[in-house]
Amino acid sequence: MARVVVFDETGAPDVLHIVDEPVGEPAAGEVRIKIEAIGINRLDELLRAGTGPRPVRLPHARLGCEGTGIIDAVGADVEGLGVGDAVIVTALPTMDINGTYAEYTVVPANAVIPRPTGLDAATAAALWVSYSTAYGALIEKARMRPGDHVLITGASSSAGLAAIQVARQIGAIPLAVTRHSAKKAALSEAGAGAVIATDEDDLLKAVQQQAGPAGADIILDFVMGPGLAELAEAAAFNGTLVSAGYLDSRPAPFPMKAPLTMYRYMSFEHTLDPTVVRRIAAFLTAGLRTGALRPAVDRVFPLDDIVAVHRYMEQGQQRPGKIVVSV
């Protein structure tokens, strides 16, 4: 038997509870992972609350699209992976069935990659979703190049910090946006070429000061909400805006700015494609090796505190870095 977090109805954090269940056996093409650490994501909160991009299968839904652990059983026809391998989960669109909030999960073998050497479990749990999203949005989607000025909103989020480092890794210039001037030093320290704090700076003027009057080549927006139209005005002629999050859930006006290429981005677009996953893994491994990529952990909670974890995420008080659960 093993402990699994489930919920039978959507709602507040306390719909989550822990049950004991038999450990599943991997079928052909699958592996079973003994989970060591789980990365907590905003998507988990949305699915639990019933406000996510798709409905969950209730009752007895599981949660968690991110995690790392050790393979402890391998199904037939799996090549290149074995018992004892440390791995990271790369994509779990069926997380309501086999989510990572558990002691064990069974996943397709093509939904894991080897854990980069030298990463402890908590740091490895903070890596994949934020960095693959930043890589996919900026490099695969927006075709970011060295020298590009890249405006990043929600820059102190885990995904935002990853985007700053991914931009730096290829020689682009990340311009970080936060709502709070108190976070300026931390974002400069994290690698931002400049930090724009909306509690004291005029966004458009600040972008033009940094990128020149033409504006930003790429905007990576993790916030959306009513500020989207003004944000788009900061884009260069023929610039690119990738909308990859919705930290502000209020309605967003459609930008008038033209010409502007806009994408709505979800990382599954790339993390379900094994060819792109190989590129992402190679990029991340290289960045970790050189120190350009430095996944940050805010706090580590035990699995028993899962309700408190979701309350903490909802309060939005975390320091820059990922909330992680140790199993």
Ligand SMILES: NC(=O)c1ccc[n+]([C@@H]2O[C@H](COP(=O)([O-])OP(=O)(O)OC[C@H]3O[C@@H](n4cnc5c(N)ncnc54)[C@H](OP(=O)(O)O)[C@@H]3O)[C@@H](O)[C@H]2O)c1
């Ligand atoms: N497209 C994808 O596949 C994908 C993948 C992963 C994440 N995401 C999205 O990326 C976003 C960030 O996720 P995360 O887990 O990295 O977030 P996180 O670490 O929880 O982000 C927390 C930070 O977001 C900023 N923030 C919070 N509410 C805000 C608001 N109403 N307006 C502006 N900024 C706000 C705050 O920064 P300041 O206080 O400094 O302003 C806060 O420190 C989420 O919307 C998430 O859904 C998308």
